Amino acid sequence: MMRRRIQTHETWFVVAAAVALIAAAVGVWAMTHGTRVAPPEPASQRAVRQIREQLGRDAELRYSEVGQRRAVCGYVGRTRGGQAVGFVSLTSRILFSDDPLPTEFRDMRERYCPGFLTRPPTG
Structure with missing residues (x-):
């Protein structure tokens, strides 16, 4: 045994x-x-890629700024010359201000891009 x-x-x-x-x-x-391992995609290039994937080739990036934790916030036209729409781009997703999730967009904007899309203080 x-x-x-x-x-x-x-x-x-x-x-x-x-x-x-x-x-x-x-x-x-x-x-x-x-x-x-491939180097991480720069945040600005990622935002442009996500915009093209979601809105198509006619979408027009109007303005962008780097937020916190690799987020990018800005304005995009869904068509060239069309009305500007706000966006918040994260590494795994992008949300637009006119999406049917306004509360989630607002929360993401406040968390990752404080001060963006808010009215300037009145003097």
Whole structure:
């Protein structure tokens, strides 16, 4: 009975050592074969891409400014020369001021772009 228990421990040790060696080999291979992570897309380029994807090629970026946490806020025309619409672009989504989610847009604007799309203080 004791002999069988020792073999079980030895088997687990061999399996753990094999897994560690495979992980080390994969790590060395990845380091030597130049696998690279793509650099993050600049926030302004991301906003332009999102606008084009959501509104099409006729959309016109009118103004943009960098907000907090890689957010971009600005104005876009849905068509060239059309009425300006506010937007907030995050890494994973974009919301427009005329979307059917006005509360969510307002919350995102206040969180990521404080002071944007608000009236200037009166003197």
